[in-house]
Amino acid sequence: MKTRAAIAIAPETDLEIREVEVDEPRADELRVRMVASGVCHTDAIIRDQWYPVPLPVVLGHEGAGIVEAMGSDVQGFAEGDKVVIGPAFCGRCEQCLAGHPMYCVNFYDRNFGVQRPDGSKSFSDAQGPIGSHFFGQSSFAELTNVVAHGAVKVPDGVPLEILGPLGCGIMTGSGxxxxxxxxxxxxxxxxxxxxxxxxxxxxxxxxxxxxxxxxxxxxxxxxxxxxxxxxxxxxxxxxxxxxxxxxxxxxxxxxxxxxxxxxxxxxxxxxxxxxxxxxxxxxxxxxxxxxxxxxxxxxxxxxxxxxxxxEGDAVPKEFIPRLVSLHARGLFPFDKLIKKYPFEDINRAFADSADGSTLKPVIVF
Ligand code: NAD
Ligand code: ZN
Missing domain, CATH: 3.40.50.720 (NAD(P)-binding Rossmann-like Domain)
Structure with missing residues (x-):
């Protein structure tokens, strides 16, 4: 399928919005139509290559969207579900099994490897494959395949547009x-x-x-x-x-x-x-x-x-719904930190975050 994605191509260089091909979700993945994505300082430091993450890549790791398709092994989700997407983890190592998936021994590979564990990448264009699965999601794309176990279902009535940052920045500080x-x-x-x-x-x-x-x-x-x-x-x-x-x-x-x-x-x-x-x-x-x-x-x-x-040593499936409840009760008004930007203005969102004029930019697709 075709979609539009913002691609990091070089350090200290604007992301490029391009039309790309996105492949089918694998057995353990959801295809999510992104509604919005937060921009985190970590997106900027990866674009700028503080960590050696291969470019080109679709960044973005505070996605919120709607489930559009599911792989054959996925349980607990249905088409149309609203989801906030947290980091990926393996679910099998001693840290995951001890209830600390943010210290998964495979955390770096799953979140910064920008490919599936089998080496494949979800996105491509005429110039070749483009890194995907950043934090299990690469949320700076209108359609993206996300690792299902990182996704957290949220209730129907919630304001999905503002919830993406619960998947990283807001979870990190509050957790x-x-x-x-x-x-x-x-x-x-x-x-x-x-x-x-x-x-x-x-x-x-x-x-x-x-x-x-x-x-x-x-x-x-x-x-x-x-x-x-x-x-x-x-x-x-x-x-x-x-x-x-x-x-x-x-x-x-x-x-x-x-x-x-x-x-x-x-x-x-x-x-x-x-x-x-x-x-x-x-x-x-x-x-x-x-x-x-x-x-x-x-x-x-x-x-x-x-x-x-x-990541706040959180178990996102357990922690994010609690933050949503606190927010609904007016006890955690994180929405006051957010400023929304259209997808086309993603580089302005990065710039406003870097110069401090916006606390938490959120890209709305
Ligand atoms: P931010 O840049 O918006 O905030 C950093 C703040 O620190 C700014 O207000 C800045 O003015 C202030 N600051 C800088 N130098 C200072 C100094 N010398 N003395 C006092 N204050 C100073 O970034 P953010 O989005 O709030 O993220 C904060 C950090 O958390 C980033 O480094 C980000 O990469 C990191 N992060 C870590 C995790 C994690 O899992 N540990 C997850 C998400 C983000
Ligand atoms: Zn982050």
Whole structure:
């Protein structure tokens, strides 16, 4: 079948929208007509080749759409179902079986291999095959074959256009907080970075009952917006030492902290801003080989814990419906982070995300 897809062809270069051929879904796949897809910082860093993902490729990994066809082995879906698509995983390794599919030992191959496990690619044009199955979905295409076990059915009445980011960016920030840090009601948390991931972490901390929520960034407009959405305090770390500020606000250190920047000095600030036996998590991505200073001499006595968190350590089939319910009740207003763009404007969406003017762009097909 023919479809239109946005193709990453070279680093720091605009995606190209082209007509391509999409093959039939395999036994374990759904063909999904995309309704919308979020744009995540991870799409940009793969376009720019921070990780060696082969080009050309159809990126996009926050897809939401409608099931149009199903492979013969697929169970639990019907034509017309509304789905949000999360990452792919193998379902058979010890991490998948232990309930942590985001740490699937085959996670890199399944999500960044940009081909099926048998080596085939879903998309092609006159110039040859084009990488598919990015995060099991390659959602920057009007029609795409997705790995069925990564798809999550959502109720009929939901606003499908805004739900795609629940499959990655929003799940990452909120999952790191709700699944890993697990702040108790009345506790304190410091979030470094007020992008979509950090803001999702903030909204989740608020939903969980944290009462001191400190947002740290270097962009004043983002900090103002964080305050509007529920931050109790903001710190501009260009002007104020965030470690001192957090210690003063919390009376000694935050119980929990989240680094969504992946910037080495910020990671260090996060570890130093924790209270005794506090728990910090890193979700921000850094180039392969990046190292961050960790003050092991000073921090030993503090008993702090630091976790590296992928995709909020979520089980998407279990977690995404909970986020949908929280949102429906007004307790998780992540829609306030979203700005919609027509498919033709996908490169403007990337640019607005990069310069910080849009928190979470969503492409509407
Ligand atoms: P974003 O670029 O919108 O947000 C990052 C924020 O950090 C920005 O507001 C920026 O101003 C701020 N920042 C940058 N340098 C800073 C500094 N020195 N001090 C304080 N703040 C600083 O990105 P996002 O969409 O929110 O994503 C955040 C990160 O999470 C990205 O690195 C992305 O690749 C990563 N990510 C990780 C996972 C995962 O599974 N771990 C999943 C999705 C995204
Ligand atoms: Zn992502």
């Amino acid at each position: 790191a907080v709700l699944n890993v840090l697990q702040p108790q009601p009345g506790s304190s948390i410091a979030v470094f970075g007020t992008g979509a991931v950090g803001m999702a972490g903030m909204l989740a901390a608020k939903a969980a009952g944290a009462t001191t929520i400190i947002m740290v960034d270097i962009v004043p407009e983002r900090l103002d917006f964080a305050k509007e959405l529920g931050a109790t305090h903001t710190v501009n770390s260009k002007e104020t030492d965030p470690v001192e500020a957090i210690k003063e606000i919390t009376g000694g250190g935050a119980n929990f902290a989240l680094d969504t920047t992946g910037v080495p000095p910020v990671f260090s600030q996060m570890t130093q801003s924790l209270a005794t036996r506090g728990h910090g998590a890193l979700v921000g991505a850094a180039k392969l080989g990046t190292e961050a200073p960790f003050a092991i001499g000073n921090l030993l006595l503090t008993g702090i814990k630091v976790s590296m968190v992928i």
